[in-house]
Amino acid sequence: MARETPAITARYCPQCAGTLMPRLLREGEPPRLCCVQCGFVLYLNPKAVSAAVFSHDSGIVLVRRAIEPAKGHWALPGGFVDLGETAAAAAIRETMEETGLQIGLTGILDVYSSGTNEVLLIVYAADVLGGAERLGAECSEIGRFAPELLPWDEVGFETTRAALRDYVRRFFPRVRVPRFA
């Protein structure tokens, strides 16, 4: 299953390589990592991941992950937003890399985060504009699922399950989603 503990941390200052120590800078906020040498404060924030949810050949497209975390589980096409890239562009780029499909975004579905996971997931609804299905290096399979036959138990991340639930409710309102989802 997905790693559920935030894994982002650091021991050394990115400015001067001094030692970072947690210090309470402001009441009510978590301790911040402060450099004992130069005073630099390293703020730890969730990492933005963009993903797309869309139907193609009458099925919702999921990719089976070939890498950790959640190796072997289903996920939405998506990945980390690069610095200098918009979240929307990242969703389009990652979908092309992982599925070979050219998509156009039709709107934001929602933003998902759990507080126990380092990822902030931004999910766009999309349509397929072109391209040809081609499996990317980080996936072992491309799957298409009817909305009533989604593999809820094999979805790798809680946030992805929540996004799929919202997508089905919005675009296939007559399909019942499981209670756990």
Ligand SMILES: [Zn+2]
């Ligand atoms: Zn420093």
